[in-house]
Structure formats: structure tokens, C-alpha cells
Amino acid sequence: MGLNYFVIRTTWYEKIIIHIGKKPAGWPFWWNFHFDKKEKYYHNKETLQAFLKQCTIIDDNDRILTYDEFHSIAFEYVSPVTPKEYFIKDGVICGETDIIIDGLRVSDWSRFS
Numbered sequence: 001m002g003l004n005y006f007v008i009r010t011t012w013y014e015k016i017i018i019h020i021g022k023k024p025a026g027w028p029f030w031w032n033f034h035f036d037k038k039e040k041y042y043h044n045k046e047t048l049q050a051f052l053k054q055c056t057i058i059d060d061n062d063r064i065l066t067y068d069e070f071h072s073i074a075f076e077y078v079s080p081v082t083p084k085e086y087f088i089k090d091g092v093i094c095g096e097t098d099i100i101i102d103g104l105r106v107s108d109w110s111r112f113s
Contacts, residue, residue, distance in 0.1 A: 002027075005070065007055035020052070021074070021107075029074040030098070031106045045102035 002024035009016045018041060021031040031048070034040055042048040057065045065073075099106045 002030075004060045005065075005074070006058050007052065008058060009055050018055075020057075023073055023077075028077060028105045031074075031101075031104050033101070033106050043101075045104055048104075 002022045004022050005020050007018050007020055009018060018034075019032050021029055023029050033042065042051045052070065053067050057067065057070045059065065
């Protein structure tokens with residue numbers, strides 16, 4: 001279980017909803033860098049933060065978050081485990097192909113439940 005987060009990016013002609021990641025309970029934020037998409041919105045922590053500051057951030061419940069509120073959820077959370085330790089939980093390998101980019105846990109695929 002966890003809560004998915006999205007940004008709403010509007011242009012003069014369309015509104016795009018982009019999945020940015022998931023915050024599983026007790027785990028570090030799990031970022032979606034859209035490796036499977038042609039258009040990449042960000043590719044490291046610096047471009048990600050700049051992108052987020054330009055967008056409206058919402059969660060699964062359509063709650064709007066300020067950048068500072070989201071920052072405390074996604075960037076400031078200190079996990080009780082290190083990135084290497086969270087690959088195995090209760091004897092099950094989970095996220096073994098995740099990538100660490102600038103200290104962020106990034107999924108190597110874009111299918112989030």
C-alpha cells in the first residue's frame with residue numbers, strides 16, 4: 001500500500017496529469033522518471049525539483065499539496081533502512097532493479113499499483 005502522487009501541468013491548450021511516484025508506508029519515496037516514455041520531464045534531483053516547482057502537485061485523493069508539503073513527504077523522509085537493505089523485505093526481493101539517482105529511489109519501470 002502507499003499513496004501515489006501526480007503533477008498537473010497545464011499549457012495554453014491542454015492539461016496533462018503526470019505520475020511522479022509513490023510513497024509506500026515506511027519506505028523511501030519511489031520516483032517515476034518515465035524511462036519508458038519519449039518525453040522525459042526530469043532526469044536528476046535538480047531538474048526534478050525545478051519541474052515540481054512549476055506544477056500543481058496532487059495525491060490519489062485529489063488533495064493539492066504545496067511544494068513544501070510535498071518536499072517534506074518525498075525528500076525529507078529518513079528511512080530506517082539504507083537503499084541496499086530495502087531490496088529484501090520479509091525474505092521477498094522487492095525493487096531489486098531500482099536505481100539510485102542523486103540519492104533518490106527511482107523505479108526502472110513506470111507500472112505503479
